[in-house]
Amino acid sequence: MPDGSSRDASVGPLERGLLVLRALSRAPGGRLRASALVRATGLARSPVDRITTTLLRLGYLREAGGEFALAPPLLALGAAYLRGSGVPGAFGPRARALADALDESVSVAVPDGTGVRFVVQYTRRRALSVSFRVGDLLPAERCAPGALFAAEWDEGHFASWRLRSPGDFAADFPALPPGDASRPAEPALRAVAAQAARRGWSLDDQLLEPGLVAVAVPVPDASGATAAALSVVSHTSRHGVRELRDFALPRMRATAERMSAALAAGAGAPAPRAGADDLTAAAKRDLGPEYLQSLARGLSVLAALGGEPGGMTLSAVAQGTGLPRATARRSLLTLESLGYVAADAGRFRPLPRVLDLGHPVLSRLTLGEIAQPHLAELVAQVGESASTAVLDGRDIRYVGRAAAHRVMSVAITLGTRFPAHATSMGRVLLAGLPPRERAAWLGAAPLPRLTGRTVTDPGALARLLEQVRANGFALVEQELEEGLRSLAVPVRDAEGRVVAAANISMHAGRTSAAQAREDFLPRLRRAADAISADIAVLTAAQDLPPA
Numbered sequence: 192m193p194d195g196s197s198r199d200a201s202v203g204p205l206e207r208g209l210l211v212l213r214a215l216s217r218a219p220g221g222r223l224r225a226s227a228l229v230r231a232t233g234l235a236r237s238p239v240d241r242i243t244t245t246l247l248r249l250g251y252l253r254e255a256g257g258e259f260a261l262a263p264p265l266l267a268l269g270a271a272y273l274r275g276s277g278v279p280g281a282f283g284p285r286a287r288a289l290a291d292a293l294d295e296s297v298s299v300a301v302p303d304g305t306g307v308r309f310v311v312q313y314t315r316r317r318a319l320s321v322s323f324r325v326g327d328l329l330p331a332e333r334c335a336p337g338a339l340f341a342a343e344w345d346e347g348h349f350a351s352w353r354l355r356s357p358g359d360f361a362a363d364f365p366a367l368p369p370g371d372a373s374r375p376a377e378p379a380l381r382a383v384a385a386q387a388a389r390r391g392w393s394l395d396d397q398l399l400e401p402g403l404v405a406v407a408v409p410v411p412d413a414s415g416a417t418a419a420a421l422s423v424v425s426h427t428s429r430h431g432v433r434e435l436r437d438f439a440l441p442r443m444r445a446t447a448e449r450m451s452a453a454l455a456a457g458a459g460a461p462a463p464r465a466g467a468d469d470l471t472a473a474a475k476r477d478l479g480p481e482y483l484q485s486l487a488r489g490l491s492v493l494a495a496l497g498g499e500p501g502g503m504t505l506s507a508v509a510q511g512t513g514l515p516r517a518t519a520r521r522s523l524l525t526l527e528s529l530g531y532v533a534a535d536a537g538r539f540r541p542l543p544r545v546l547d548l549g550h551p552v553l554s555r556l557t558l559g560e561i562a563q564p565h566l567a568e569l570v571a572q573v574g575e576s577a578s579t580a581v582l583d584g585r586d587i588r589y590v591g592r593a594a595a596h597r598v599m600s601v602a603i604t605l606g607t608r609f610p611a612h613a614t615s616m617g618r619v620l621l622a623g624l625p626p627r628e629r630a631a632w633l634g635a636a637p638l639p640r641l642t643g644r645t646v647t648d649p650g651a652l653a654r655l656l657e658q659v660r661a662n663g664f665a666l667v668e669q670e671l672e673e674g675l676r677s678l679a680v681p682v683r684d685a686e687g688r689v690v691a692a693a694n695i696s697m698h699a700g701r702t703s704a705a706q707a708r709e710d711f712l713p714r715l716r717r718a719a720d721a722i723s724a725d726i727a728v729l730t731a732a733q734d735l736p737p738a
Contacts, residue, residue, distance in 0.1 A: 271497030326550030623689025
């Protein structure tokens with residue numbers, strides 16, 4: 192890895208910081224101790240400590256149990272590529288409609304060197320289901336989209352393909368089954384690619400894994416080149432590979448045509464965040480030499496590049512980040528040399544390799560997994576148990592939980608269900624429904640009485656829900672169980688919709704209702720806001736995974 196001595200030393204921390212992020216991205220669960228990071232990167236302990244200090248301050252890492260772990264805000268880097276490419280906006284709704292129509296898993300992939308990078312994924316939930324993640328990279332020769340992309344390779348691509356060592360497969364393609372580095376001879380790959388070009392489709396007959404079959408079709412850009420590949424993936428227990436082809440190909444071709452038209456029309460992207468340099472300057476003042484300002488600035492440049500489809504000029508990047516032009520230029524040139532950014536006609540755009548920076552690990556986080564560190568921090572502050580839940584029919588279902596260690600505590604596990612009307616989280620979730628849906632829910636079935644305090648009259652509950660909606664919290668006194676008091680607030684997505692609730696539960700004899708509102712409510716709201724912020728980053732370019 193370049194150490195920065197061959198050019199401006201200020202870009203060295205950016206290179207080393209990206210190396211640390213890649214090492215964590217390839218680690219199981221995206222977690223490593225500092226000593227393991229030293230071994231994985233080949234860096235000395237001192238730069239690793241400074242890099243992790245900086246990444247912690249940026250929110251890209253969290254520290255727990257002596258390990259550094261990738262954190263959801265890091266998804267902003269991958270989201271910059273996804274937004275800037277326009278692929279999820281143009282392809283996502285159409286891929287989902289195809290998955291629903293065929294009742295099979297559907298993926299969209301883009302070429303990434305001699306690999307195939309998945310950027311859209313809709314998986315059918317079955318006992319045998321596809322486990323690709325957004326950001327996963329596969330070798331072109333081992334999947335159906337790869338033949339379509341290889342059909343357009345030049346000799347430079349084939350030269351790079353020949354240089355790939357089987358010993359590098361585990362590091363380069365972590366989505367592959369362990370220990371499997373098989374690949375065809377080059378003439379066979381060229382023949383398969385040529386056949387795919389003639390036919391306009393390609394097949395994967397258990398190339399990747401026994402039992403997995405797929406068919407792929409190209410999605411051309413305005414010039415006719417293959418911008419992406421649309422795949423339908425199934426299992427031999429449902430379809431043979433030719434049966435899948437005959438079943439899926441007509442709808443796939445029609446969908447690919449609509450995707451191509453949508454890509455040509457442009458998909459738009461949010462404006463880049465301004466003032467990033469103000470934030471990193473403040474951190475530099477707080478942390479002194481332990482904070483690597485050039486690393487933070489370089490990552491802010493990478494995150495800003497999703498601001499305009501087709502790339503951004505140097506002036507736009509500098510304006511969007513608040514950085515001097517010279518600083519933004521050094522970061523862009525470093526990112527270009529490392530393969531994260533391409534420059535064309537004075538515009539810079541992020542490349543699919545950006546998704547290597549934690550996206551496969553973080554993009555599959557469920558709501559409960561996102562909430563867990565925030566709930567644990569909340570429990571440490573208040574000394575009471577905290578949870579998150581979603582509405583599931585007439586009940587709430589617990590999807591996240593951090594328990595306080597007390598002699599007497601509320602015993603709840605993930606998946607536990609309680610009647611929504613008698614719980615604080617249920618009332619927050621019901622209050623967040625559109626008025627017509629809420630009225631339908633209230634009138635659908637009787638409300639059972641669980642204690643002498645349970646509100647069972649639909650009209651009375653409707654009035655309480657209006658108060659919850661207006662106040663932004665619910666406090667429920669011993670309606671689910673005698674002695675149990677619970678306080679809840681909403682968790683929202685990027686559009687402001689209530690997608691979950693977070694609560695603190697406590698024994699009524701230990702804490703008064705007034706104390707709960709005064710002492711616990713502000714902390715609970717901060718935790719819910721932090722969960723909501725992580726959800727907003729995750730859903731910037733994809734749907735929230737099922738809870």
